[in-house]
Amino acid sequence: MQRYSLAAIFLHWTIAILLAFQISVGWALEDLGARGFALFQLHKSVGITILVLTLARIAVRYWKPRPAPVEGGWQGALAKTVHAGLYLFMLGAPLTGWALVSTAKVKVPTLIFGVIPLPHLPLPISAHELAEGGHGLLAWIGIALFLLHVAGALRHHVLLRDGLIWRMMPARSPVLLVLLPALVLGGLVLGKAILPAPAPKAAAxxxxxxxxxxxxxxxxxxxxxxxxxxxxxxxxxxxxxxxxxxxxxxxxxxxxxxxxxxxxxxxxxxxxxxxxxxxxxxxxxxxxxxxxxxxxxxxxxxxxxxxxxxxxxxxxxxxxxxxxxxxxxxxxxxxxxxxxxxxxxxxxxxxxxxxxxxxxxxxxxxxxxxxxxxxxxxxxxxxxxxxxxxxxxxxxxxxxxxxxxxxxxxxxxxxx
Incomplete structure (x- = not known):
């Protein structure tokens, strides 16, 4: 069975790990207030990294030949819809997040991983609510698409046993089959692990x-x-x-x-x-x-x-x-x-x-x-x-x- 290119495989799993981390961290940021400041900066840095990697993934998609679809009908149409939705999510979530911080009342400078300055987008402050609502909505949509993508992979590997999952593995190795999904799960766990401890309750x-x-x-x-x-x-x-x-x-x-x-x-x-x-x-x-x-x-x-x-x-x-x-x-x-x-x-x-x-x-x-x-x-x-x-x-x-x-x-x- 023809595999995806090594570049596509690397970008697929790297983006998946980073997305798992972002989802895990993102939902906790709203309740952290000032205690989540450093984590918020990391969230922005990882988000822009996902945006760059997604653009690279799109370029590789048209540069390297892709394996032909193995399924038609409504199942094949659903798979294509989920894939297209994931690309829109991986582009839209970082862009709406960028717009959100660019239109915030408090202009917080962004340095990608503390090194590369990221300019604010030239957007009016009136666009802040739209960016905030869009970012939250895309997060929910992204989670749903993420789960559908995983469910589809499990269906092909466990129920249909057609070996489709090997197309996105660098080698036909049971170790990699366990290790790579485990790294995605590790992104979720790491996102939770680095959250600040709950603030002590104030005196009555x-x-x-x-x-x-x-x-x-x-x-x-x-x-x-x-x-x-x-x-x-x-x-x-x-x-x-x-x-x-x-x-x-x-x-x-x-x-x-x-x-x-x-x-x-x-x-x-x-x-x-x-x-x-x-x-x-x-x-x-x-x-x-x-x-x-x-x-x-x-x-x-x-x-x-x-x-x-x-x-x-x-x-x-x-x-x-x-x-x-x-x-x-x-x-x-x-x-x-x-x-x-x-x-x-x-x-x-x-x-x-x-x-x-x-x-x-x-x-x-x-x-x-x-x-x-x-x-x-x-x-x-x-x-x-x-x-x-x-x-x-x-x-x-x-x-x-x-x-x-x-x-x-x-x-x-x-x-x-």
Whole structure:
């Protein structure tokens, strides 16, 4: 019996394995939220790979002679229909997926396997729902065709015993007859095996706390994680602290200005389904005037270039700049301004001011410590910032993120 060419056989089984993997992974992505980000990128890479291999399979189909059909009638017509449907599925599913990410509100850059950049298709955002619906529908159709194709192969090999399946084997070997279908099944198993573990259930108190936060007009921050309760309390007490009478002792003159030295850092971290995403801003400036002995006269202003945010992953960095997170096109920077500070310990201080982010201004407090003496000091501190009031992480891909983001900073300053 005439076989398909080795090129056609190789492409057939490779595409089958990749399709099994895609089907296994694809249905779980919708429920993973932010935890499935890396898997989503892999899903896109494998999808484009299937598209390329399918185009190669079509070229081989017309380049190399194919075995003649062995069955006519309605059975032969059904077999041809299933084969044609599979080709449409293998082309249409990757193309609608490509269109889906190209028309999404949040433009996530695509690097095929982290190496080859894939441009977005020039499609209007209004086509997003059509692409999303088409992608889902094709997935169901593809599964049905996949099962019909397998059923047809089993019918010929087990019931008709006509040896048709050997045409798609590189050799008439019982080992290959078991191994190649097993690899397809392995694609299904692998897709399930690499799914992230289920996210831990949130504490019962958390939804109540979030509802309270939404109901409190003008609230300064969301409830902080357990490790940051002190900072959250600082934010909640800001308005009251602003009404406290100024200390009787005041500085004799304006506070001295300080110049921030190179090498400082502003970092951030947020929980993500039991894991932690950490990053930093590489570009920021600070103007500080403060007398450590008279902190009530402090004047602090920090400007952060939001486009410089990075978590060390090109895909996620691209998302940070999008509207779902920082929206850097419309709001390129964030600013924190505080007039005055309070001493909280021997070297500890708290500054209550205003944070402006994505066009929203909210009361915010920071805590920091000073070390050293004289004209050179080291500064380190932290803050806990609620995402929701600023609209940071306002999409489906952010559903697994904790409601509060921890910010830390450290730098050296010299008195001017």
């Amino acid at each position: 108190a958390q939804p109540a706390a979030l509802n309270a936060m939404d109901a409190m007009e003008g609230a300064e921050a969301a409830p902080a994680p357990v490790g940051n309760k002190v900072e959250a309390a600082d934010n909640a007490a800001t308005s009251a602290a602003d009404n406290v009478a100024a200390p009787e002792e005041t500085p004799l003159g304006p506070p001295p200005p300080w110049a921030v030295q190179p090498g400082g850092r502003i970092g951030f971290s947020v929980g993500n389904g039991g894991e932690t995403i950490s990053g930093s801003f590489s570009r920021w400036t600070a103007k500080i005037a403060m007398d450590p002995d008279h902190p009530e006269s402090a004047d602090i202003r920090v400007d952060i270039d939001l486009a410089s945010a990075s978590v060390g992953n090109a895909y996620q960095d691209g998302m940070l700049a999008g509207d779902e997170f920082f929206g850097t096109a419309a709001h390129p920077s964030a600013r924190f301004v505080a007039k005055g500070a309070q001493k909280t310990g021997a070297n500890g201080y708290r500054a209550s001011g205003t944070l402006t982010l994505k066009g929203v201004s909210r009361r915010q407090s920071i805590r920091f410590t000073l070390s050293g003496s004289g004209d050179r000091r080291k500064v380190s501190g932290s803050a806990t910032i609620a995402r929701a009031p600023f609209g940071v992480g306002n999409g489906d891909s952010s559903s697994g993120l904790d409601p509060s983001v921890s910010v830390d900073f450290s730098f050296s300053a010299a008195r001017r």
